[in-house]
Amino acid sequence: MGALTWATLLLTHPLEFRTLLQYWLYHDKKRDITAKQEHETSGWDRETMRRCWYFLDMTSRSFSAVIKELDGDLARVICLFYLVLRGLDTIEDDMTIPDEKKQPILREFHKLTVKPGWTFTECGPDEKDRQLLVEYDKVIQEVNLLPQQYRDVILSITEKMETGMADFAHKAATTSSIYLETVDDYNLYCHYVAGLVGEGLSGLFSASTKEADWLADQLELSNSMGILLQKTNIIRDYREDVEERRFFWPREIWGKKEYGFAEMAEMYRPENKEKAQWVQSEMVLDAMRHLTDALDYLKLLKNQSVFTFCAIPATMAIATLELCFMNPEMFQRNIKIRKAEAASLIMRSTNPREVSEIFRSYCRKIHSRASTADPNFLRISVACGKVEQWCELHYPSFVRLPSSTGQAVSFDPEDARTKILENEQKIDSELRKRKRIEEIREKYGKTNEEAAAAIKDEGGFPYEVLLLAGGAILLIIGLVVGIVWWVMRISD
Numbered sequence: 001m002g003a004l005t006w007a008t009l010l011l012t013h014p015l016e017f018r019t020l021l022q023y024w025l026y027h028d029k030k031r032d033i034t035a036k037q038e039h040e041t042s043g044w045d046r047e048t049m050r051r052c053w054y055f056l057d058m059t060s061r062s063f064s065a066v067i068k069e070l071d072g073d074l075a076r077v078i079c080l081f082y083l084v085l086r087g088l089d090t091i092e093d094d095m096t097i098p099d100e101k102k103q104p105i106l107r108e109f110h111k112l113t114v115k116p117g118w119t120f121t122e123c124g125p126d127e128k129d130r131q132l133l134v135e136y137d138k139v140i141q142e143v144n145l146l147p148q149q150y151r152d153v154i155l156s157i158t159e160k161m162e163t164g165m166a167d168f169a170h171k172a173a174t175t176s177s178i179y180l181e182t183v184d185d186y187n188l189y190c191h192y193v194a195g196l197v198g199e200g201l202s203g204l205f206s207a208s209t210k211e212a213d214w215l216a217d218q219l220e221l222s223n224s225m226g227i228l229l230q231k232t233n234i235i236r237d238y239r240e241d242v243e244e245r246r247f248f249w250p251r252e253i254w255g256k257k258e259y260g261f262a263e264m265a266e267m268y269r270p271e272n273k274e275k276a277q278w279v280q281s282e283m284v285l286d287a288m289r290h291l292t293d294a295l296d297y298l299k300l301l302k303n304q305s306v307f308t309f310c311a312i313p314a315t316m317a318i319a320t321l322e323l324c325f326m327n328p329e330m331f332q333r334n335i336k337i338r339k340a341e342a343a344s345l346i347m348r349s350t351n352p353r354e355v356s357e358i359f360r361s362y363c364r365k366i367h368s369r370a371s372t373a374d375p376n377f378l379r380i381s382v383a384c385g386k387v388e389q390w391c392e393l394h395y396p397s398f399v400r401l402p403s404s405t406g407q408a409v410s411f412d413p414e415d416a417r418t419k420i421l422e423n424e425q426k427i428d429s430e431l432r433k434r435k436r437i438e439e440i441r442e443k444y445g446k447t448n449e450e451a452a453a454a455i456k457d458e459g460g461f462p463y464e465v466l467l468l469a470g471g472a473i474l475l476i477i478g479l480v481v482g483i484v485w486w487v488m489r490i491s492d
Helices: 003-012 014-026 036-042 047-059 061-068 074-093 099-107 130-134 136-143 148-175 183-207 213-217 219-236 238-243 264-268 270-288 291-300 304-324 339-348 352-369 377-394 416-444 448-458 463-490
Strands: none
Touching (some): 014 339, 036 074, 061 074, 061 304, 074 099, 074 130, 074 136, 074 148, 074 183, 099 148, 183 213, 183 219, 219 238, 219 291, 219 304, 238 264, 264 270, 270 304, 291 352, 352 377
16 A cells, blocks of 8 residues: 555545554564575475465465465465365366366366376466466476375365366356256355365364364364355355356345346346345355354364464455445445455454454344345344354353453353352352261261351361461471581581
8 A cells, every 4th residue: 555545544534544554563474484494384495386376476365365374384285275276266267168178177187286297278368367277387396295194185175176166067068057056056066166175274284283183074164164255255246257157146046036037137237226135135144154153163273373364264254245235336346345344354363252253243234234125134133143142152241351451250240141150159159068068077977067167167267278388488498408507517
């Protein structure tokens, strides 16, 4: 941002100016992959790996920054994982490649990815990631340098993804069907292009030993995490995809009789604004069913860099869903959250509790804008309520955490749950007291009154502990004096 842009932002959006300034001043870049001490794990000292980092910057500016901040060699591994899948996706997306040529390449891509020297130069001239495939031999060289446990995960996920992509590409080329018909088809497509990415990342996290071994087996949560991000992008990119004749919204949703659309392109016409927003809300609702799975997944992570890597895209996704919800501008242009909001989310996405609070705040905004005229109103309310329920279950709002001033954990006195907790604590204390009285009666043969008096004495000042501590101190002093006296006796 230039000086003029900063000045304009200060005058027009002062709060956003403050947020961006805080981000610029205080958000530390945790890692510099070009530094000499990082060469062993980042591979920056090899020309081929430097080129791979360049392609990562060119193909994904948003993911590039968070990938580079991952600990150790995990950044390099996930960089290569991303480039392999980006190369596969580029071939699948390129409509200038005939199906009979595309099919064998797609279905063998996992083998080509480890075949030294292989490149692909037949992508259309307008394909934005064409150069990645022209120099794909550099990616292959680096993939072949990876330890076996990483390479196995990458090739396994690539094989699964290429099969799904090839099936969908072949169906589109041979049936002339340009639409996904059902929600199940939509979910399957999102699984192939994004859910498998989530599964692969979990496998790589486990293979790196930075996360538990069993994380690789959390397939449902990993799949939901990836699908949430993919569905969010599909919703936001409506206008761009329609203009390029890519239709990912399932007909089962937008083709309902109550909406009355025969083609997806009809939704951006001004006269269809209301019903188009109803379709939009149902698409957002479909994405929101993955929110609690995403929160569950994030709660499993223990490595800070891995958590941040996963949390930032998730919070960006819920913010984007809120931006799209009931927003007619989405049908006219590609909309994005503002830079200051993105910066704030990056700075806040540091722990599961804060991320859950971000999810809850955006769900409340979605619920506040929901219209009772919308056929999806009730289901939207339920989806928002599930996030509220998740947050209250794991991080009850009546519990006040310690503050920076040193205040201990406390409870909101105005919340009814505080009174319930206090009553439970009293009952627990009374039960412990009764149990102790019973123990004293059985052990010493005393009456209830005598046992109760003994317990009262136990709760008094700990004289025995004080005497033991004093004795220990005197013993230590005596030993020190004795050693000094002995040294002085035998020395000159």
